[in-house]
Each structure stands twice: as structure tokens, then as C-alpha cells.
Ligand SMILES: NC(=O)C1=CN([C@@H]2O[C@H](COP(=O)(O)OP(=O)(O)OC[C@H]3O[C@@H](n4cnc5c(N)ncnc54)[C@H](O)[C@@H]3O)[C@@H](O)[C@H]2O)C=CC1
């Protein structure tokens with residue numbers, strides 16, 4: 001049994017706190033809003049984020065960060081990418097002992113192109129943590145919190161730390177694989193959100209299943225191309241944190257990214273969509289990051305570019321689809337071979 005603080009009492013933080021509690025750990029759930037902590041402690045519900053779930057009484061919510069992290073062996077960050085640096089800065093003021101950091105956040109910082117673990121490394125002094133582990137994969141909080149079978153991957157540069165996290169979370173409803181490709185796991189989880197926005201747009205426009213399958217498959221090719229150029233193992237993208245998460249986020253009614261895309265296709269502006277969604281839509285900021293990163297690295301990412309233009313340049317989504325469909329002819333498998341050849345030459 002370990003004492004673990006979960007920072008972020010949104011839908012995913014709450015669901016993961018419940019998994020850890022099921023596994024017998026002492027879980028503290030931190031929210032930066034005092035009334036939110038009081039509501040969870042008094043009602044054992046979190047209606048704004050996970051409306052149909054009763055939170056076990058053993059899980060206590062905290063508003064004061066220093067109390068939430070007292071004596072914990074691990075800290076799980078489950079926050080929007082946008083506030084990762086801010087919360088790490090708050091953490092370094094109050095954390096006085098070494099912990100294992102685990103994070104479940106899926107995004108890339110648009111200004112720096114940094115992955116979440118890189119931001120954590122930049123903000124937390126090295127003496128405050130032993131390892132950083134990423135927990136990622138096809139896992140909507142709404143299903144995890146009611147015990148539907150779910151599989152994810154725990155990845156760390158340290159295999160021992162990945163296996164430690166695997167042991168913390170794994171149970172008969174929540175199967176955890178381990179891995180060491182931190183770059184591939186983080187980029188797969190972040191970049192799939194862009195394609196899921198596109199899937200929501202495609203469905204919202206009334207295009208069919210063929211279009212969505214094309215988007216997901218060719219989207220995966222873009223994710224793998226950029227990811228491999230950034231140092232990931234291309235094979236990671238055919239695993240749970242790549243194609244697995246891409247499938248669930250592009251097809252699930254629970255997906256925030258899919259729903260946001262769907263609303264965009266119905267004619268709402270981006271600001272209106274974000275105001276309607278009370279949860280974070282990570283794909284929006286990550287689309288900005290991936291679009292500019294792809295340009296900088298000279299990686300061809302036509303779907304990502306199209307979604308970026310719909311989000312930020314008011315482009316017409318149907319016209320973007322027409323452009324994608326009429327690009328110059330390509331050989332599908334040659335592209336994949338080239339990517340793999342390049343990777344194996346360098347590794
Ligand atoms: N919801 C899901 O099913 C899954 C979400 N994720 C990822 O987990 C991360 C968190 O997502 P959700 O839980 O869905 O988000 P959410 O929108 O449900 O909750 C985010 C939480 O962060 C807190 N927060 C916002 N600003 C803050 C600040 N300045 N200081 C401290 N806390 C702040 C909010 O109060 C809220 O408790 C995202 O990166 C998402 O992609 C990953 C897998 C599944």
C-alpha cells in the first residue's frame with residue numbers, strides 16, 4: 001500500500017484515484033478550488049466532471065497542496081497541459097521529499113514544443129523526484145470509473161519505474177503494460193487528439209465511416225512521421241498509446257476532442273465550442289504545436305495542417321477535405337518504408 005497524491009480532480013484524475021483506491025492505496029485528490037474539495041468530501045460526487053459516479057469515502061479531496069502531498073511516495077499529475085508548469089512551480093515550493101512522478105496528461109506546449117515530462121523536468125528540481133512515468137492509452141474516465149475493461153501503458157526511461165507504476169494501477173479491470181519509449185508514448189497520446197478533432201468535424205459534416213477510417217489511418221501516418229522524427233520508436237504508434245488511443249478518441253461519444261470537432265462542424269466558433277465544453281480539449285493547443293513543429297522539422301502533415309486552418313484561420317472544413325482528396329498521387333507503403341528505413345539507419 002502506498003500514499004499517493006492525485007493532482008487534478010477532473011474526470012481523469014478522479015477515475016485514476018478510484019483505480020488506485022480499489023488497489024488499496026491511500027489516495028488524496030487535490031483540486032485548486034476549495035469549494036470543489038468541499039463538495040467532493042461532503043457528497044462523494046464530482047458532478048461537473050463525472051456526473052454518474054459515487055466516489056468511495058476513503059478518497060479524500062484536498063484544497064491545500066502541502067497537505068495533499070504530505071508523506072506521499074508518488075504524485076500523479078492529471079491536469080491540462082496548459083497548467084502543468086504552474087502546478088509544478090507550486091509543487092516545488094511545498095514538496096520537501098523525493099517522490100515518483102506519474103502523469104496522465106496528453107498534450108504538447110505550443111510555445112516550446114515540449115512534451116509534458118520535459119516540462120516537469122524543467123520545473124521540478126531533480127532532487128525532488130526519482131523518475132517520471134507516463135500513463136497513457138485508450139481510457140475514457142467515464143468507462144474506467146464504472147469498471148469497464150481498459151488497457152493502458154506505463155512508460156518511463158527507467159523500466160523499473162514503469163513496472164512500479166504498472167503494479168500501482170494494475171487490476172482485473174484495468175490492465176497496464178509497461179514500456180520505455182517515453183517520446184513515442186507522450187507524442188502518440190498528444191497528437192491523436194488533433195485527429196480526433198478532425199473525426200468529430202468529419203462526422204459533423206455528415207461524411208461517413210469511410211472518411212473517418214481514412215482520417216484515422218492517414219492521421220496515424222502523420223503522427224508516426226512526426227513522432228519518429230522527434231526520436232520515438234515507430235512501432236510504439238501501432239500500440240495502445242498510438243493506434244489504440246487514436247481509435248477510441250476518434251470514435252467515442254465520451255471524447256472531448258471528438259465532441260469539440262463535431263460542434264465546430266455544426267457552425268459554432270472555436271471560442272463558442274470551448275465555452276460549451278466544461279472539460280479540457282487538448283487537441284486545440286496541440287494542433288498549434290504540431291502544425292508549427294511539423295513545419296520546423298519539414299514533416300509533411302496535411303491533415304494536421306488542415307485541422308489547424310479550420311481551428312485558427314477560419315478555413316472551410318469541406319474545402320479542406322476537397323484539398324486533401326485531390327493532393328498529388330502517393331504510394332502508401334513506400335512512405336512507411338522510408339520512415340522505417342530512416343529510423344533503423346539512425347538506431
Ligand atoms: N478525461 C479522460 O477520459 C482522459 C483525460 N486524459 C488527459 O488528462 C488530462 C486532464 O484531463 P481531464 O481530467 O479530462 O480534464 P478536466 O477538464 O476534466 O479536469 C482538469 C482538472 O484540472 C484542474 N485545473 C484547471 N486549471 C487548474 C489550475 N490552474 N491549477 C490546478 N488545477 C487546475 C481543473 O480544476 C480540473 O480539476 C488531459 O491532458 C487529458 O487529455 C487522459 C486520458 C483520459
Ligand SMILES: O=C(CO)COP(=O)(O)O
Pocket residue numbers: 106137138139140193196245248249254255256257258280281282
Ligand atoms: O485521451 C483520452 C482517451 O484515451 C481522452 O480523450 P478526450 O480528451 O478527447 O476525451
